[in-house]
């Protein structure tokens with residue numbers, strides 16, 4: 001999770017640069033976007049919405065915002081929420097990957113890119129359900145059933161922007 005946003009942004013800037021697109025330095029959409037998505041993601045994995053989920057959300061949000069490590073976030077979930085280490089680790093890892101995928105999708109769309117190519121890491125660890133998506137082009141309006149690249153747990157797939 002450390003440098004998650006910076007890696008994502010650098011990635012996008014490089015992709016944008018190739019096509020001569022300048023990304024703005026200030027991304028005012030980012031904080032509300034992160035909050036909204038973390039809330040949706042946490043609701044999805046907990047199935048309830050109460051004080052407990054609010055607390056989980058704020059730990060994840062602050063952690064990602066500050067560039068904390070997985071371990072720091074995991075430990076905060078353990079200490080402040082009383083979560084088991086296994087569950088805390090799952091949530092910390094899962095949430096960073098999911099957000100990475102969602103931020104990429106949003107950045108693409110902010111650049112006017114509405115379609116993406118699914119790229120896998122092309123090794124034996126790629127799950128079958130993602131292998132079949134390899135090099136296929138999707139619209140952000142109609143992504144595949146598994147969601148966006150990076151959203152599945154520990155998914156290392158990426159979205160390559162398609163410039164019309």
Ligand SMILES: [Zn+2]
Nearest residue numbers: 130155156157
């Ligand atoms: Zn994948």
